Each structure stands twice: as C-alpha cells, then as structure tokens.
Amino acid sequence: MSEIEETLKRISSHKGIQGIVVVNNEGIPLRSTLEPEKTTHYAATVLQLAQKARSVVRDLDATNDLTFLRVRTKKHEIMIAPEKDYMLIVVQNPNQD
C-alpha cells in the first residue's frame, strides 16, 4: 500500500497538480485526491473516454493499442494512463503558481 501512497505523493508534488484518481475497470475509484463528487464524475466520464480512445486505436489498426491519453483543455490537462486492471488519471495545470 505504501508504494501507492509514495507514488501519489510524488505525482502530487509536481507543479500545478490539481488531482489524481485511480479507477478500476468498472469505473470505481480506488484512490483519489479529489473530493468524492468530483472523483465519481471524473472516474465515470474519463473511463468512458479512455475506452472510446482504445477502441478507435484498435479499429484503425488491430495490432495497435492505446498507451496514454492527454486531454488538453483551456483550464488544465487531463492525463490518462490506462493499464490492464485500472487507470490512472492526473489533472494538472502547469501554469498554476
């Protein structure tokens, strides 16, 4: 467990990190640094997006696969690292002081 804590702490220490969510394949958040309502919202919607992205990638080339997804928005960047049993979501605003 402490390895997870250390990783979350390491990521949180980067400039502008607004939140980190670890979601399992069913969209259930396993860990989060965001408040519960936001966590659930992010978990559900971002999981769907990652699944759509993965299916687009495989559609275009059946031997390829999604490894990472970066959603840049006006306010921040949402980074999604999909793994076999879970997904890591990090929200960062690098311009934040």
Add this chain to the structure above:
Amino acid sequence: MSEIEETLKRISSHKGVQGIVIVNSEGVPLRSTMEAEKTTQYSASLLQLAQKARSVVRDLDPQNDLTFLRVRTKKHEIMIAPEKDFMLVVVQSPNTEA
C-alpha cells in the same frame, strides 16, 4: 490555398510524421497526405473521439473546453487539434528514423 500547403509541408517535414488529415465538422476530409481509405477511416473515427473528448470536458466543467488531444499508442502518436469549423489530425511516430 498556398498557406495551407505551406503548413502541411512544414508539419510533414518533422521527424516521423506519417500522415496529416484536415477534417471538417461533418467528418469529411478536406486535405490529406494519407491514402484515401486510411483517410476516411481516420476522419470518421477521430472526429467521433474528439467530439466525445469535448463532451467529457464540458460535462466535467461547462466553462471549460477541449483545446488539444494526444492519443499515444504503441506504434505512434495521434495529435488532434479541434477548431471551430475543422479538425487537424497529425500522426507521428517519434521513434521512426527520418
């Protein structure tokens, strides 16, 4: 028109760029450096993905909006720049030797 050509040429000259597609908001490819079949496939599926991404962003925060999308895959990276009337898609494999 030549400004578009110059931009496409400039982007193509980057290392590992495998293809560029300009798609309008209906999914119709306006320009492409890829073959026709691939162009159509990329246009249709990536437009859907960009629309989905935009709707996720606005769902999470109605005042926010999508500005760019990077889809990293095992073989390459697909970069999507959505604009009001069209979308620019660039496929690049950074590991490819020029």
